[in-house]
Structure formats: structure tokens, C-alpha cells
Amino acid sequence: NSVTVLAGGVGGAKLAEGFARLDGDLSVIVNTADDARVYGLAISPDLDTVMYTLAGIANPRTGWGIDGDTVAVLDQMRRLGQDTWFTLGDADLATHVLRTDRLHRGIPLSTVTAELATALGVRAALVPMTDDRVATLVDTTAGRFGFQEYFVARRHADTVTALTFDGVADATPAPGVLEGLREPDVVAIAPSNPFVSVGPILAVPGVRAALASSSAWRVAVSPVIGGAALKGPAAQMLADLGHEVSALGVARLYTGLIDAMCIDERDAGLAPAIADLGVDVIVTNTVMAGGADRERLARELLAE
Ligand code: GDP
Ligand code: FO1
Ligand code: CA
Numbered sequence: 001n002s003v004t005v006l007a008g009g010v011g012g013a014k015l016a017e018g019f020a021r022l023d024g025d026l027s028v029i030v031n032t033a034d035d036a037r038v039y040g041l042a043i044s045p046d047l048d049t050v051m052y053t054l055a056g057i058a059n060p061r062t063g064w065g066i067d068g069d070t071v072a073v074l075d076q077m078r079r080l081g082q083d084t085w086f087t088l089g090d091a092d093l094a095t096h097v098l099r100t101d102r103l104h105r106g107i108p109l110s111t112v113t114a115e116l117a118t119a120l121g122v123r124a125a126l127v128p129m130t131d132d133r134v135a136t137l138v139d140t141t142a143g144r145f146g147f148q149e150y151f152v153a154r155r156h157a158d159t160v161t162a163l164t165f166d167g168v169a170d171a172t173p174a175p176g177v178l179e180g181l182r183e184p185d186v187v188a189i190a191p192s193n194p195f196v197s198v199g200p201i202l203a204v205p206g207v208r209a210a211l212a213s214s215s216a217w218r219v220a221v222s223p224v225i226g227g228a229a230l231k232g233p234a235a236q237m238l239a240d241l242g243h244e245v246s247a248l249g250v251a252r253l254y255t256g257l258i259d260a261m262c263i264d265e266r267d268a269g270l271a272p273a274i275a276d277l278g279v280d281v282i283v284t285n286t287v288m289a290g291g292a293d294r295e296r297l298a299r300e301l302l303a304e
Pocket of ligand 2: 034044092
């Protein structure tokens with residue numbers, strides 16, 4: 001079988017790893033609207049989170065960064081009077097230095113990403129949503145912030161009033177994105193943040209239409225369990241932007257794009273209301289702690 005996963009960072013990486021542990025071709029289309037420049041380096045947090053997870057070197061405590069990494073460079077940056085709210089580990093920096101150099105030479109992000117992933121032994125195709133620059137801007141009651149400033153520096157504590165994906169109207173899908181949506185047996189929307197992880201991918205011109213008309217069986221896994229996100233601002237954003245704070249609220253966002261919605265067993269009571277949207281409902285344990293959980297969930301989705 002062939003599977004394409006639409007992914008943000010930590011939630012996306014977990015489901016992608018589940019599929020990577022099974023036989024078959026896997027393509028992971030990853031959000032790049034979180035990308036940022038730090039110390040002049042090109043940082044692609046969601047691509048790196050998926051890459052390190054599939055390479056088996058992700059920090060298991062945070063989900064992002066490299067397991068066992070040190071912060072000597074960051075400590076020195078602090079001595080040099082620089083802002084250090086964005087934690088870049090020493091080993092992680094090698095990725096950013098190489099990526100920045102390759103991009104400066106005019107090599108597209110999709111090619112650079114494939115090179116890095118291959119070097120780390122990742123067998124799945126890791127595909128950025130676009131090779132063009134797209135940047136999420138977060139309007140809040142405290143003002144407008146770049147995504148990492150909103151998320152990391154301000155700990156996603158502000159009330160969100162609007163989201164803008166700057167540059168997205170002029171972006172084109174990276175090579176492999178549209179093919180990855182049209183051709184596989186299964187497209188899975190990972191339990192990633194629907195607004196700032198999946199939202200930017202769907203906003204790249206042509207992507208939503210390719211998914212809407214895909215012949216693949218399409219399933220989304222809810223990142224919201226029992227009315228709360230396991231981490232991050234997904235539940236807060238549902239509330240702030242006027243949606244129901246539940247797996248039903250998430251399912252409504254994907255209306256017309258999915259054949260099935262996978263929700264946690266704790267939310268079994270929402271199944272009839274989700275089915276009324278015209279989708280199949282899969283109820284199972286969707287909490288992916290370790291590799292075995294991730295593989296089991298992926299296997300259950302493929303069995304549908
Ligand atoms: P980020 O880019 O690192 O913020 O990660 P994503 O956007 O890919 O995923 C964030 C979402 O993943 C959060 O809303 C979490 O609730 C969700 N999430 C994290 N781990 C799990 C899990 O094991 N199961 C489910 N269902 N959702 C998860
Ligand atoms: N997330 C944090 O919450 N704090 C950090 O200091 C941080 C640093 C960081 C460095 C490299 C990288 O690839 C990811 C990093 N992340 C950090 C994760 C990431 O920026 C966010 O979790 C997601 O983009 C949020 O969607
Ligand atoms: Ca992210």
C-alpha cells in the first residue's frame with residue numbers, strides 16, 4: 001500500500017512514525033509556515049521534528065530537537081548578548097547550518113530536505129508543502145507576532161484573533177505534494193494543529209482541491225481528546241476562533257476533505273454527531289506514547 005500523511009511537528013511526527021514502522025510507501029507532506037530565521041540560519045521546525053522522529057533521534061521528552069543534545073552554542077550566544085528564547089541544540093545546529101548553505105546556493109528546500117533525511121537514514125519521502133517562503137503571522141489581543149514568537153517566546157498564551165499565512169497565495173506546492181495527494185491508497189491528516197499545521201498546507205494553492213478530489217481513502221485523526229489538546233494551543237485556538245472545542249469541532253474543519261474521522265475512545269459520545277457530517281467514525285485509543293502505540297494506530301487506520 002501507499003500512504004501520505006499531512007503533518008505538522010510533534011503530533012504529525014508520531015503518526016508518521018506509526019506508518020513508517022509498517023510495510024509500504026510513505027510520503028509525509030510537512031508544514032513549513034512555522035519556519036523562521038534565527039542567527040541568520042534557516043530553521044524548519046516541523047520538517048526537522050518529523051525527520052528526527054523518523055530517524056529515531058528525536059528528543060522523547062519534548063518531541064522536537066535531538067535526543068541528548070547540548071547547548072554550548074546557545075550558552076555562548078547568551079554571553080554575546082543575543083536572545084536565546086529559541087532553544088537550538090548543538091547537534092541540531094548542524095542541520096540548520098547545512099540547510100542555510102544549500103538554500104543560499106539556490107537548491108530548493110525540497111531537495112535539501114531529501115538530502116538531509118537520506119543522510120539520517122529516513123526511508124520515507126519527506127516533502128515540504130512548498131519550496132516558497134510562507135510565514136504564519138498570529139494576530140492576538142496583544143498584537144501581531146511571528147509564529148515562533150507567539151508560540152515559543154510568548155508560550156502561546158495570547159488570545160488569537162486571526163491567522164495569516166503570509167506568502168501562501170503566491171506559493172506553489174513542492175514537487176511530490178500534489179502527486180502525494182492524488183495517487184496513494186490512503187491520505188491521513190495527522191493529529192496536528194488544524195489551524196497552524198494543517199491549515200497552511202491546505203492553503204497552498206491546489207492542495208485543498210487535490211485532496212478534495214483525491215481517489216485515496218482520506219482519514220483525519222483528532223488532536224483534541226476530551227476537549228483538550230495533548231500539547232500546544234489547538235484547543236485554545238478552536239475556542240478563540242469560535243469553534244466547538246472538541247473532536248467534532250475539528251471534524252467540521254475538515255468537511256469535504258475526509259472520508260473518515262478517527263477520534264479517541266474517550267470521545268466515543270461524539271461519534272453520532274460526527275457521523276452526521278457524512279463521514280465514517282473510527283473510535284480507538286489515539287494517544288501515541290511510544291512506537292508500539294504509533295504503529296498500532298497506523299495499522300488500525302489501514303485496516304479500515
Ligand atoms: P507541532 O507543530 O509540534 O505543534 O505539532 P503538530 O501540529 O503536528 O501537533 C500538535 C498537536 O498534536 C496538538 O494539538 C496535540 O494535541 C496533538 N497530539 C500530540 N500527541 C498526540 C497523540 O499522541 N495523539 C493525538 N491524538 N494527538 C496528539
Ligand atoms: N519549541 C519550543 O517550545 N521551545 C523551543 O525553544 C523550541 C526550539 C526549537 C528548535 C528547533 C526546532 O526544530 C524546533 C524547536 N521547537 C521549540 C519546536 C517548534 O518550534 C514548535 O514546537 C512548533 O513549531 C510549534 O508548532
Ligand atoms: Ca509546528
